[in-house]
Amino acid sequence: MSDYSEGEKTVEISVIDSQYKDKRSQKALVYDFDEELDKIKITILEIEKHRKLHLLNDDVKLYDEICLWKGSNPEASLATAIENFAKFKTADAIAKVIYNYEFPDFIIKFNEKGDKVTKREINQLKRLNFEKLLLRAGLILEFELDSDRVFTYIKVIAPFEKLCNQAEKQKLKMAITTKITKFPKRRFNLFSSIAYMFVYKVDLNKKSAVFKKDRLQSFEGSDPSKTEGEIRLNFFNSARRILMVHNIINCAAQINHQVNVDGKLVTVRRTIKSLAIETLLHKKVFRDFYSLHDGPIKSKLPFNQMNLRAKLDQKWVKSKIRPQPLKEIRNYFGEKLALYFAWLGFYTSWLSIATFGGFIVVLYGLVEILRHETLNDGIGGFSILYDNVLTVPYAFIMAVWATFFLEYWKRTNAAIQHEWDCFEFEKEELPRPKFYGTVLVKSPITMKDEIEFPFSAKFKRYLVSVVVILICMLVVLISVGFFIIYPKLWIEDDVLAFFASSVANLISIIILNTLYSYVAVWLTDLENHRTETEYEDALILKTFIFEFVNNYAALFYIFIFKQGLLKTIIHSNSIRSQCDYDNCMTDLSIQLAIIFVGRQAWAQFTEIFIPWMRLKYNKKKNQEELKELQKKYAASSHSNIPQWVTDEKLLKTDSVQVEYTELILQFGFLTLFGSAFPLASLFAFLNNISEIRSDAFKYIHLSRRPFCGQAQDLGTWEPILQLISLISVLTNAIIIAFYSTWMTDKFEKHLGQNNPDRLLVARLTFIILFEHLVFGIKTIFTYIIPDVPKEVRIAIEREQYNIKLQLKDKSPVLDEIFVTKKT
Structure with a gap:
């Protein structure tokens, strides 16, 4: 799990105990409890009586600017607001809170009054520390009381910049917009037609590459016809957002320490087990943790305007033959x-x-x-x-x-x-x-x-x-x-x-x-x-x-x-x-x-x-x-x-x-x-x-x-x-x-x-x-x-070749080009 640049003497590791040993030097590495959480300061802003936004101090000014802009542009859409503040890393997530966006990435639920008296203070401290970990990880948190003002829902929203970084970290592959020659259609005969009933119909002309933030315009979803706001809102589909934000939340309890081992700077990534999301759920510090469907099942909209859940209900659940x-x-x-x-x-x-x-x-x-x-x-x-x-x-x-x-x-x-x-x-x-x-x-x-x-x-x-x-x-x-x-x-x-x-x-x-x-x-x-x-x-x-x-x-x-x-x-x-x-x-x-x-x-x-x-x-x-x-x-x-x-x-x-x-x-x-x-x-x-x-x-x-x-x-x-x-x-x-x-x-x-x-x-x-x-x-x-299959193997090699040409800016060598010359 090493992650450091050439020439640096930094090793990134993950431990769970307070001590571990270098296999070669047998020297114990001991470190004090991390004090970074105490340094994190949170500002709580009241949006409505039942809604509050918790921000790091650095983001408070940006929140005020977006609110002021919205007041001056009451008819402007969320996408327009995001486009106007696109240069700020957390602007799109904060704008979603201001515009009361209905689909946060994750929900964490707790009941502060439901804690036992003996555990109320310690649970409050754990929630506060976990909140700091999430903010430190780059997420935006909105707190909303339920209609009876008993339970609190923490709406977790990931900014677009954070998702891009996480996509690079997880090496997610995304579809690109390169135009390549289509793979020749398969020839059908009686045998192949029967066999085709028992195999998966694959798109052999698919083209994708590992996501690179600096190559954003090469990927589908960032068409020139779309505005910056539309791209930031819709580039990652909801499934990808859930995958990445879930990973971010799960890893939020990992704290980095730097210690010296044999003259080498070592970055120790320690998992604070007591603040891991699963531990907090098990100890009833939080009552629930879940991702959201993208809308109701029943919809009166035309099929092409339905949310994907409603479409699947029509095409999958209710379909008997397809x-x-x-x-x-x-x-x-x-x-x-x-x-x-x-x-x-x-x-x-x-x-x-x-x-x-x-x-x-x-x-x-x-x-x-x-x-x-x-x-x-x-x-x-x-x-x-x-x-x-x-x-x-x-x-x-x-x-x-x-x-x-x-x-x-x-x-x-x-x-x-x-x-x-x-x-x-x-x-x-x-x-x-x-x-x-x-x-x-x-x-x-x-x-x-x-x-x-x-x-x-x-x-x-x-x-x-x-x-x-x-x-x-x-x-x-x-x-x-x-x-x-x-x-x-x-x-x-x-x-x-x-x-x-x-x-x-x-x-x-x-x-x-x-x-x-x-x-x-x-x-x-x-x-x-x-x-x-x-x-x-x-x-x-x-x-x-x-x-x-x-x-x-x-x-x-x-x-x-x-x-x-x-x-x-x-x-x-x-x-x-x-x-x-x-x-x-x-x-x-x-x-x-x-x-x-x-x-x-x-x-x-x-x-x-x-x-x-x-x-x-x-x-x-x-x-x-x-x-x-x-x-x-x-x-x-x-x-x-x-x-x-x-x-x-x-x-x-x-x-x-x-x-x-x-x-x-x-x-x-x-x-x-x-x-x-x-x-x-x-x-x-x-x-x-x-x-x-x-x-x-x-x-x-x-x-x-x-x-x-x-x-x-x-x-x-x-x-x-x-x-x-x-x-x-x-x-x-x-x-x-x-x-x-x-x-x-x-x-x-x-x-x-x-x-x-x-x-x-x-x-x-x-x-x-x-x-x-x-x-x-x-x-x-x-x-x-x-x-x-041969055609899949060829399609894979063609995709790798074309991706190399586009994303690495390499031209084909001479023997890869068929040249015709008029005489």
Whole structure:
């Protein structure tokens, strides 16, 4: 995290403790508490009785000048005022306050009277110090009382100059206005037209570059036709503003100190944990912290004049047939959430192929049931639905399908990375505000001193994580064993006992998942990861390990261990340990159906129905309150209830990783055990179609606006998907070889019924041949399908070349110009 100019002996590091050691000199660096906060003086200006502006002393004169100018120009717009004072760095943010701009970048809420008497003074001091940190960071703060004068909303507004500096710091890429030759259109034939339905439509003519403030006129949004005021108001869209201001607020509690280490000036960036925004929220110093939607959902304006939220409601939530408007989703919610919806849409479209294959298997099985009249044979008679001559081809097709799906997602993701300007996001990603180092080391790449969290410290914390995860997995295995054994002890009917065991296991899965989610977050916080991507990857890995055991343990028990193992372990002849129907494949299918469908139903219920009911209940409950608020705010400077008041009543958003977890587990169910339940892909397809619309409804109607984070890919989920795909080859081969009645009949027909040794050899031979054939095909396709499409690779290289010409003022060399000469 070093950041200093050549020739300077300054090292920028980040620490959280009061002491740390230089790895080479072993000298302790000790410093006093920073006194800069005491030096910051704040002026409080009353705009209205319920509104106050808190400024640094240097900005007070500018505020007076803008107020005086507005009084002399009452008809002038906000954009005109900003243009008139464009030479001042904070003028646009102060002008927004004066003009009562309705959409600040962030809201921080507190209730001073609600503090406990014993903590009131210390909380006031913490709020004052945090306010100083935000002002020191270059933000503008307006304090507004609610209509009952109980709660105070701090409206955080970032000046345009500060956003430009932050965009450079975060190395955000922005679209530029260079005119380049358009990429040739792809040629379509029958095959490409079908394939095009399953890939992301990418704009190959996109052109963008890392933002440079001194090159502002080269970027889109700064057209010569626009005034300076319009540019400063609208250059950064609301998603980009939220992303940057969120980062500024999160890093506001970092204070710089200068100390001398071995004759070298070291800038120590210390995180004051007690003044970090998350700590202040946890300690109830502040009651809330959120970003705003860009307006109401319902609008009477023409479509092209609606806010983006209202447009998404029309094009996305209410549209039943159209493809997802991913460009608009990205512009409103940021790349991280947009990537989730891109992957969900891609996955769902590919599920249509798997659904067709599973439907054919079941349809053939239904015909066989009617032909052989096995309906009277009980539940076991229905096994022909999924256990028939098409089961082996279906398992083979699903294994190949998974390979094609993952390979084509890589290609789609490469296209998205190019169009969304996040191809190298992880390389340029800034450290997490919570990250801290303890030793100074020399970087082998830059040869500069930088802070590091040493491997020895990491190893100890990883060891703690491993131990805790193993304990959690042991709890799961005990739980699974309990729900397998206990119902059989008090329920005499084997079928009823099996169903009771399956339902109890489903409930156990849901409860343990909820509890473990808190454990996983605590462990990942403990590990002190450098970047947000590293943090999320570590959290994903912990989550998946536990979820894999918790969700699949009962299924693995059935298809590997159930035959006689339970009886052997507990030495009880009173317990039936064999499969409860004609074969274990029926047991596996029923257990899979209960867990698979039950999990999806529960997810839809908790994610959509419960929040929707809560919102309806609160809306009805607060109907009179809303009418009263309307009257109160109408009497003030607001014509309607402010956006921050309506957004406050919305639900807090969960991490998008929760959404990914459900879908990855779904993918595991239908690939690992797909041959035992071919209709899994149909249920997954129907669930995901509903999931797209319900999630869209949730994020637009029910939830607060997320913090518009960035993401380059699925992170650790991608290798996990690859791993599941590989394991599924073996699991399906075992299911077919050992538990398929149809396959057993074929073996016995050729080998004889009373020859178990030859039958075992035949089954093992089938498994080896099946997995070798499938692994071979998967390997071939993995290597022959490039991860980055040729046209995307060319588009990336063309963009880099053209950007180099424009932003670096370099002309092409002679051999890059085609010259024609008249004779």
